[in-house]
Amino acid sequence: MRLVPANHYVLAGLIAGTVDASGLDGTPVISLDFDGQPVRDPQVERTPFGLQMIALLDARPDLDSRHLLLLLPDVNVTGAPVSVPAVATVVTTRTSIGGPRLVNGPLHSYAIHSVAASASAVQPLE
Numbered sequence: 001m002r003l004v005p006a007n008h009y010v011l012a013g014l015i016a017g018t019v020d021a022s023g024l025d026g027t028p029v030i031s032l033d034f035d036g037q038p039v040r041d042p043q044v045e046r047t048p049f050g051l052q053m054i055a056l057l058d059a060r061p062d063l064d065s066r067h068l069l070l071l072l073p074d075v076n077v078t079g080a081p082v083s084v085p086a087v088a089t090v091v092t093t094r095t096s097i098g099g100p101r102l103v104n105g106p107l108h109s110y111a112i113h114s115v116a117a118s119a120s121a122v123q124p125l126e
Helices: none
Strands: 008-012 015-020 029-034 040-047 050-060 064-072 082-094 108-120
Touching: 008 082, 015 064, 029 040, 029 050, 064 108
Parallel strands: none
Antiparallel strands: 008 015, 008 108, 015 029, 040 050, 050 064, 064 082, 082 108
């Protein structure tokens, strides 16, 4: 039984879509929705904690912005997709036109969401 690293994740629920760790050109390919809205311009990197994705969800000038932080675990698979636990955090950052020094109280708040995901290894096209 040969183990291979997973490179394809399918997510369902509040966060839905796919994350491919390596597309045809070698860069990650991500197609995700958060609460029914497309996730725009996600940035992905491998970390000691797994695959990390960060994307801007929305921004309201002089009020706040929301970012999605998604962590997917590294997974070794033998063939069939494997269910994996993952976690997403929506980070809300309060802002002010005059800078963070004019914001009273905490500048950041966090909403943590469990993510249902499956991981598999997809072979590249030759």
